[in-house]
Amino acid sequence: MTEPIKFDTKIAVLLRDDLAVWQRLNVTAFLVSGIAGTHPEVVGEPYVDADEVRYLPMFRQPVMVFEGSKEFMATAHERALGRGIEHSVFTQDLFATGNDQDNRAAVRAVRTAELDLVGIAFYGPRNAVDKTLKGAAKHH
Structure with a gap:
């Protein structure tokens, strides 16, 4: 039996728990x-x-998906910033835009602490990403 591969890095997505399935x-x-x-x-x-x-190729490692409240989204974002973890963000405002230029302008218009986050994807050392997501539930 082959041992599972352990990756030093982790890809994880955190979604706000009040989103519709399509969102x-x-x-x-x-x-x-x-x-x-x-x-x-x-x-x-x-x-x-x-x-x-x-x-087409795909990621070579799993992508873990978690969910959390609006408040937890802000907490995880602060943790990622504090730990220097690379991440992408998706705000509520982006549901009303239709292209990359408008998406970037919508994020640019809002201060960091005031972003209405509905999703964050993290990539970094496994341990640091785990600590950032501590308290989040796995998506079901």
């Missing part, structure tokens, strides 16, 4: 794209099936 899926997809786009080492090789059809 949770949309936010997760947007958030992790920032990690894939800035850390090519976390992306594996392309997939190929038995008929030699090629598929």
Whole structure:
């Protein structure tokens, strides 16, 4: 039996617990794209099936998904900032925008402590990400 692979880093997404299902899926997809786009080492090789059809590569490690209250979102964000953990954010305002330029402008218009966070994706040392998410529930 093969031992599970232990990664030194962790990819984790924290979603606000009052989002609709479609919002949770949309936010997760947007958030992790920032990690894939800035850390090519976390992306594996392309997939190929038995008929030699090629598929795009995916993350080479699991993505853990958690949920928390609006208050916990702010706490986790503060912890990430304090620990220097790289993260992407998705705010409530982004549901009303339709493109990257407007998304960035919506975040830029709000002070850090006042961001209405609905999702955060974290990438960093496993231990530090675990401490940042301490108290969050795994998404179900």
